[in-house]
Amino acid sequence: MPGADAPLPVLETDVAIIGSGGAGLMCALHAAAADPRLSITIVSKGAVGRSGCTRMVQGGFNAVLGEGDSLESHFRDTLEGGHYLNDQELAWTLVNEAPRVIQELEEQFGCLFDRTATGELDLKPFGGQSFDRTVHRADQTGLEIMSRLRDQVFRIGARELEDWRALDLLFDQHGELSGLTVLDTRSGQAAVMLARVVVVATGGSATMYRIAAPAREKTGDGVAMCYRAGLELRDMEMLQFHPTGLVAGTSALTGTVLEEGLRGAGAQLRNRLGERYMERVDPERLERSTRDVVARASYTEIVEGRGTPAGGVLLDISHLGAAEVERRFGEMAARTRLIGADLAVGPVEVSPTAHFHMGGVVIDPDCLTSVHGLLVAGEDSGGTHGANRLGGNGVAESTVFGARAGETAAAIIGGRGLYMPEPELVAASVERAYAPLRREGGQPPFALTDRLKDTMWVHCGLVRTREGLLQAREQLAELAKESSRVAVAGPRDANPAWQQAIDLESQLTVARLIVESALVREESRGAHFRADFPERDDESWLRAIVVERGRDGEPELTTRPVELTRLATGGRMLEQA
């Protein structure tokens, strides 16, 4: 492979931020604010500020700002929604800092959120919440937030490596974090980046499912690279399905999300027989129930034969009147018209869609991990949302913890030097990335990616059983074997097929950890539903499943009791020391 064996270029920086979503850009801005002299490098697999899911946030951002609302209430909703699997200190940090971040976004960065005629923030209702607290800008909230953060990043003048992907974390011979390997996907050139502090913010992954919502880049790279580096991951079995993904045949529009606010505003779900099945499943909250409940209800309708021929159920908000739907959900309506339906005037076919990974790297409220100098923020981290994330808590998480990571980075950098990475680590990482280009005779990754998505959808999706999971385990092992024969003919510059081959490796790693964790959890909680253990079992399972890479390279799983530091199950607030 031309150039691959020549000495690699070496870049240096104080803070290397991997990912340019809400967490990555907030991190950059807060690190720069804390210490303007820091050199900051943003490594972004897609366009800076225009890749990832923060930008795709339609619905909005939960923060306690309305009169009569309280932090305690938001906290309680978050834990109830998370079925008490949450790391309560992370959840509390989220709830406590979300209002300040909204204020910063508006007053410092100029975001324009919807307000009422009297000037108050227009707070909309979302699923699973006891109070209307979702800040938004129509149905384009993430676009407004990310565009304004992106503009601010121009101001601080960070080094931006756009269309560069991070490959692996690097360590020196004593195990000190020294930086990472990176790949410029436009030129195909790999490089070593030495960094005092590395922040992983690649936005997790939920892309290894047949029907899925997230952006292309989100293939679990950050989580997989942390796993390979020996960090602990938690709650990997907790993968959220959004109840209302579009059904659009073979188009890539399939799985894209019709936003949560629709159900908040009174949209109804019906099966093919016209039956409003949420009346059966959750008569009190109906469609405004939490995502896990609604998604599983729809899934059950579909697999039990009460869905539409195309495999969906019907979402209808037309009773609001076309003009009102247009005003409040214009982009959603426009999208449905592309596929020959129209949300403004009638029902639209939807299916649950893989959406968000609650699981991820174990962090503390300052985004610190067990590796000195390595921080993780946003969807790559685990624990904040427990077994199910509330709509509107995702962008809150990425911005709140992104900001904290930036501050932490500035605070700890004094104690960190630049360390020379072990050459074998560099070589192995680069070799792995280039391998598909160097192989001959194999196939491109597409068919394997499809099979991975089918396996996960069928055997490790909304309803799981031991048998199904064992099948998934077997199929993933076979896929892993076959993936080591994937070959892409080149060229190496700007080659999406090659990049997808690298993506597949991360996706397979994460998928395996999801399956292994799902096998261990013999109960049902939040997003994780075991048909063979359909009840939640607090007695035995108020525990997080933690996985790390064992000495033999195989996943090692343990469980750890959830610490009820602030709120007991059943909702009793505990005294704070």
Next chain:
Amino acid sequence: MTALAVEIERSDSEARRHFTVEVGEPTMVLDVLLALQRTDASLAFRYSCRVAMCGTCTIRVDGRPVLACRTPVLLGADGLLLEPLAGLPVVRDLIVDTTPFSTAWRSVEPWFTPRADAEPRVLAADDPSREAIESGLDCISCGACWTACDLAGAEHRFLGPAALNRAMTLAADARDGARDRRLRLVSQEGGVTRCHYIHGCSGACPKGIDPAASIRRLRRWSIGAGR
């Protein structure tokens, strides 16, 4: 399913240009590209969100700059011609280097600057500046307007519609403290006076923004502000 002939402008003159693809309903141009990638794995194109939010899938379809993810393929059409955006250097196949676009954007100092002199103020639903700001929000930096504008795309002597539209949304914002400075910036050579109101940009914007109207507003204000 119907067969559709597709021609793609490739960087490598040896690479395959002509394809036939089976399309059903609904099919976006992005779906066509994803299908063709399986026939020819070396095909280079860019996308991320699939839902008109990231602005990275912009290409020319039958000569018009559009978002591939937002452009349905008409069944029964004669064929499709797919080309990279004009006015930007080609990286490979349908991928272009958007640096000139972002350099222009950056040069209007697109970041909000809170006013130092006043309490932060809020814009109520009926605040007059909201209408102007909102008319220009939701730009996804897709570059369609850049390509559609001869002065920006072809000649690179103009800041271009998107950057000026962004400047307008800031100048309209009573909360922003850098209005005078920004109005001076956009009044320089290559700024608002360069626009000849051919309206190529407004016709091309996939988000329904009217950058020509934004530029007109901005020009009015910049005259008012004096140089």
